[in-house]
Amino acid sequence: MHQKETKLINRCKKGNEFAQMQVYDTYAQAMFTIACRYLNEEEAKDAMQDGFLKAFINIDKYQPEATFGAWLKRIIINQCLDVLKKNKLEFNDVEVSELQIINEDDWHFDSTITKKEILFAIEQLKEKYRVVVKLYLIEGYDHEEISEILEIPIKTSRTHLRRGKLKLQDLLKQKYNEARY
Structure with a gap:
């Protein structure tokens, strides 16, 4: 993280609303795009807003080992997944049978497919x-x-x-x- 962003995050940690708006303006479009991968547009907007609120409330927990964007992205994704869970999406109804091991990194598709x-x-x-x-x-x-x-x-x-x-x-x-x- 470069110095300018570090100063901005430190101002956010002190509750500076102008700094929070700068962070929001910097990351909002990218975080909305991520939220739209999981939710419809309306739910994505709400999840993104809630995610930013959580981020600002918990900004003292942010550690600069990860980039701020990566930390925020994880919060946004978790917020989206919370919405999916509230909508009763069940992930653990899998009967794990004897499945053959496949190469998970082998995602080859026909080259004509975009x-x-x-x-x-x-x-x-x-x-x-x-x-x-x-x-x-x-x-x-x-x-x-x-x-x-x-x-x-x-x-x-x-x-x-x-x-x-x-x-x-x-x-x-x-x-x-x-x-x-």
């Missing part, structure tokens, strides 16, 4: 799979972090990711096959 099409296909997944796929693939969290964030066993995170990935591949194969005919 990033936009992949993101659209992710939106078609069941919500519990979609959230895990997004946390893993887009946000870059590992299963231990996902398990902590969603309060689910690591095995459940792995299973949701695997099922989400298989469904995503099916959706994209359908898209590819439709495009060929």
Whole structure:
């Protein structure tokens, strides 16, 4: 974190509202974009606002080992997940069967499929799979972090990711096959 941002965060820690508005203005669009990955626009706005409030209330807990943006992003994502949980999204109804181990880093798609099409296909997944796929693939969290964030066993995170990935591949194969005919 560079010196200018450190000074700004320190002013926020002292309750300086002007500094808080500067932080909000700096990060609001990026945090809204992140919130929209999980919630509809209206819920995303509310979750983002609540996330910023939590961040400012708990700003003394911020440690500069991580960038402020990364710390804030985690708060926003957690706020979105709280909304999903309130909406009764269940993550732990997985019957973990003997699943073959797959390479989770192998996300190869046909080269003619665009990033936009992949993101659209992710939106078609069941919500519990979609959230895990997004946390893993887009946000870059590992299963231990996902398990902590969603309060689910690591095995459940792995299973949701695997099922989400298989469904995503099916959706994209359908898209590819439709495009060929």
